[in-house]
Amino acid sequence: MPNLSERFTSTQLAEAITAKRTGMKLSLVDVSEALSISKPTLVKIEKGDTNVQLANLLKVMEYLGLSFSLLSDDATSKEKTEVSDDWY
Amino acid sequence: MPNLSERFTSTQLAEAITAKRTGMKLSLVDVSEALSISKPTLVKIEKGDTNVQLANLLKVMEYLGLSFSLLSDDATSKEKTEVSDDWY
DNA sequence: TTTAAAAGTAAATAATAGTTAACTTATATG
DNA sequence: CATATAAGTTAACTATTATTTACTTTTAAA
Numbered sequence: 424m425p426n427l428s429e430r431f432t433s434t435q436l437a438e439a440i441t442a443k444r445t446g447m448k449l450s451l452v453d454v455s456e457a458l459s460i461s462k463p464t465l466v467k468i469e470k471g472d473t474n475v476q477l478a479n480l481l482k483v484m485e486y487l488g489l490s491f492s493l494l495s496d497d498a499t500s501k502e503k504t505e506v507s508d509d510w511y
Numbered sequence: 512m513p514n515l516s517e518r519f520t521s522t523q524l525a526e527a528i529t530a531k532r533t534g535m536k537l538s539l540v541d542v543s544e545a546l547s548i549s550k551p552t553l554v555k556i557e558k559g560d561t562n563v564q565l566a567n568l569l570k571v572m573e574y575l576g577l578s579f580s581l582l583s584d585d586a587t588s589k590e591k592t593e594v595s596d597d598w599y
Numbered sequence: 600t601t602t603a604a605a606a607g608t609a610a611a612t613a614a615t616a617g618t619t620a621a622c623t624t625a626t627a628t629g
Numbered sequence: 630c631a632t633a634t635a636a637g638t639t640a641a642c643t644a645t646t647a648t649t650t651a652c653t654t655t656t657a658a659a
Contacts (some may be wrong), residue, residue, distance in 0.1 A: 439581055540606095616645075617643080
């Protein structure tokens with residue numbers, strides 16, 4: 424059973440993107456051309472550089488079928504809790 | 512029971528950030544000064560504008576105790592699955 | 600209602616990410 | 630090995646985001 428409350432670091436995110444892209448047999452140029460972003464920018468994203476536009480990261484993730492869910496450190500409990508619509 | 516496979520949109524992320532900040536009784540200026548980012552940038556983030564630096568978003572999230580987990584659309588199943596270390 | 604604090608906006612400038620084009624390693628594969 | 634494809638890098642230039650400062654609007658409390 425996967426640990427659903429695991430935080431993701433930007434490095435892990437970058438690794439997951441590369442893994443998903445290569446698993447889909449897509450080259451950097453395949454993806455960069457499909458999304459109209461440059462290869463150096465895509466390389467930055469896959470290196471875990473956080474000095475990139477959020478919009479570019481989201482385009483890449485959507486194209487590869489990756490998405491986020493959000494976790495909130497809850498001060499009142501020891502566990503991190505999933506943020507849902509009725510959370511706030 | 513929270514739905515752990517729920518995708519988050521950038522709008523929902525923005526709303527969660529504002530909710531967490533106000534819940535912590537912090538003003539925009541409190542956060543922007545603590546993180547050395549400008550108030551207009553923080554407002555952009557809280558409006559769900561994705562044309563912001565990932566680094567700035569992550570700083571805000573970390574400060575407020577929010578983090579991501581990653582979901583992968585798995586082509587072989589109907590469910591989205593959590594990305595874990597042994598996923599790729 | 601007056602005041603103060605916070606939220607939100609705007610415009611000019613500064614800072615920096617993104618693009619392009621070319622080049623250099625790597626990694627297969629015939 | 631030789632060749633082709635992909636990965637990764639670099640530098641000059643362009644495009645865009647971030648900052649600063651100031652202002653307007655909203656909210657809430659006295």
